[in-house]
Amino acid sequence: MADRIPREFIDQLLQRLDIVDVVNSRVPLRQAGKEYQACCPFHDEKTPSFTVSRDKQFFHCFGCGAHGTAVGFLMDYDRMSFPEAIEELARQAGMEMPSELGPSSGPEADLRPLYGIVQQAMDYYRAQLKAHPQRQRAIDYLKQRGLSGEISAEFGIGYAPPGWDNLLHALSGPGKASPQLLLQAGLIAEPEPGKAYDRLRERICFPIRDPRGRVIGFGGRLLPGETDSKAPKYLNTPETPLFHKGRNLYGLYEMRQALRRPERLLIVEGYMDVVALAQQGIRYAVATLGTATTVEHLQLLFRQTPRLVFCFDGDRAGREAGWKALQTSLPQLSEGREVRFLFLPEGEDPDSLVRKEGQAAFEQRIEQAQGLSDYLLEHLAQGIDLSDTDGQARYADRVRPHIEQLPEGTLRHLLARRLARLTGADQGQLDPRPRPGPRTRQRGPRPAHQRPSTPLRQAVRLLLEEPRLALLEQAPAHWSQARVEGMELLTGLVELIRRNPAIRPGPLLEHWRDSNYHPALRSLSASPLNIPESGYEAEYLGCLERLAKTAREQEFDALTRRSALQPLTSGEMERLKALSRMISR
Incomplete structure (x- = not known):
């Protein structure tokens, strides 16, 4: 779903939001100069090191290194997925999500009617638990299971009374929902045209909510003594555009x-x-x-x-x-x-x-x-005599494929070592990719903010701090022609800022979330610049000038190599001379 949320919608959403309001609704902030502070919600601390910047639309913790935008904050704090965070921020901003985001109902699906009818169904079932003439059977059952009225209300538990079409008649008809909507929501079944009936009958009803609290379906527990002996004890809503049992969890x-x-x-x-x-x-x-x-x-x-x-x-x-x-x-x-x-x-x-x-x-x-x-x-040892060499070999063969399913890391290494002790086998045979020891440990790429600074990396870091630098008219010519790693990112940042001159650092970073550059950008944005704000402009222009010099040197080298293979045109000779003068300065 993440790649189906239009980039333009996310950009507009973040321009409208204020990260201070988003964070403050969950973690009380106090103003400290231009920024806002609190004790970090992501690690224990007594002295506040968690800051939120309204100007930059970033949060950052100097203690644990947590850093990001309003989207990242919701993902980390509320444990939301990216689409859930966007939906929540859209709700706070009063913006409607694009209608093409329905999970399986076609590109133009609008799921609001489905959410609405399922919510009405929950309200109906809860009302029946309070008022239906036969409600006492359901109430007695819940009390017998030790549930209080408070916990039943918290979980929205209700009652589907006896009868084939109570819910159908209560929610559909003139001025109400259509039977087709109830069918699409999984609330009724229709084995034959014109023969629809309620799915849940004479059952305790448990609303199933998504992580945002919206009702998406129901589970029904058959009441003891129900007359249909063939009915299953538990019955779920079938798969619908809202409800997917392989992706949802009750409670x-x-x-x-x-x-x-x-x-x-x-x-x-x-x-x-x-x-x-x-x-x-x-x-x-x-x-x-x-x-x-x-x-x-x-x-x-x-x-x-x-x-x-x-x-x-x-x-x-x-x-x-x-x-x-x-x-x-x-x-x-x-x-x-x-x-x-x-x-x-x-x-x-x-x-x-x-x-x-x-x-x-x-x-x-x-x-x-x-x-x-x-x-x-223990499970794989069943039926095997581990005191016997043949048994040990069989055991190792059983366990090895499961070790290979584990990602690289400590657990995989320790499990292979433990199996080696149990069977006497060589650990390298049990795990062909054992964890490197101190002498053979492979060093992964360092985080972007720990790598040696380059003109391009410094220019990117400056734009993440102060996007308006991309609008400077005195930037040197041809800097973007330098063939250096990451040039596509720098030029992309500059183009994006020129299209959106008012963009702030937070939305600028969030724009690149789906790209391979996002981890490096996030790391860079959290690193200190170590130069005063008054020096940003000169530093940025200096970075571009060094890139422009690299471009001139690369062009000079290319023309020089060509001249050794074939005569240059008069225009190329003039360009070579001009480049030589510029490089020698």
């Missing part, structure tokens, strides 16, 4: 409302598990929606916290689900991320167990959850 929005920066997340399997854990004070649980954990789930989870604990029933199905989650997790375990596994006693689920033993005992189980490495090695 994520409620978790984010309760905990700004959770230390860990507990991933469970059921709606009632999430709500029951929240009732007991465990507010960091979320649930997959009747499907195995996907890569998209993991990416969403790791945006919230680097520590995940998967919680499964201890039966065979739970063990199989845990193994699938491990296999999906392996490629996502970059440095700093951790995944653990908690398998509950046979016959228990989080809902029943937390009500039985309470918050403290259940959280003790979470603390003692099995690490991914232990679970991996």
Whole structure:
């Protein structure tokens, strides 16, 4: 979706916003001269080192190095994706998102009617829990499961009463929504034309919200004693333009409302598990929606916290689900991320167990959850005699492919070393790309602000600090003809500023987010210039003059080489002489 948001829309949005207002709505700021300060929200500190600049539209922490624009702040602070951050900023600015951003309904889809009808459905179900003549069965069930009215209200829990078309009649008809809209939202089913019926009937209804809090679908839990014995106990909204079970998590929005920066997340399997854990004070649980954990789930989870604990029933199905989650997790375990596994006693689920033993005992189980490495090695050792050489060889062959799924890093290195100890094999055979030792460590490219300064890099850094420099009329001629690395970036910055003379540093940086240059630009913008503001103009023009000199020297060398191979034209000879005079000055 990120590449479908028009660049022009993002530019206009950032020109309209003030980063001070965005940050201050989440982290109270106090003015200190031209800038604003607070204790950094990204690390613990007692003395404020976090600054926000209204002139530059940047935030920067001198303690931990956090740096960026309003978009980056929301992505880091609220753990939003890029599209979510843009949508939130657009809402704050009173701008409507471009209509072509519907996930799967065609280029001109407008999803607002769908969001609206699903919200109406939640309101309807909640009203039925309060007023329907048969509501007591649902209320008694929720009380039996230990839920208070407060927690039920927080999660928006409702009741779908008996009957085939209650919701259909309540939300559609003259002056209301069309049945087609309810069908598109997954609220009703229509197996044959003219034979539509409510999907959820005689069920407890759990609204499923997206990270922004918008209702996108429902989960329904069949009430005990429901007459249709063939009906599934749990029923989800089908895939719709709003709802994709492989990309959404139940309880994520409620978790984010309760905990700004959770230390860990507990991933469970059921709606009632999430709500029951929240009732007991465990507010960091979320649930997959009747499907195995996907890569998209993991990416969403790791945006919230680097520590995940998967919680499964201890039966065979739970063990199989845990193994699938491990296999999906392996490629996502970059440095700093951790995944653990908690398998509950046979016959228990989080809902029943937390009500039985309470918050403290259940959280003790979470603390003692099995690490991914232990679970991996234990699971693959089943049926193998590790005291036997042949068994050790079979074991190494089983484990090696899983080690190779891990990204380069400490976990991969330590797991290969541990397997080598268990089997007596050579670690290099178990991991063909072991972590380099101190003598062989490969040095990666240094961050842009740590590299030796060049005229081009310094010119870029100056533009990120003071874009108006690109408008100076006394810039030397032909500087852009120098063949040096990064010239495309510098010329692109200059052209962008000349098209938008009022652009500020924050929006200027954000314009390049989707390019390969963005990491270097972000690093440069966070580095100190170490020259007074009064010297910016002279420094910038000096950088361009050095680039222009490089261009002249390169042209002189090219003409000289050509003259050794063939006679130059009279015009080329004159140009060569002129270049010689300019270079010798």
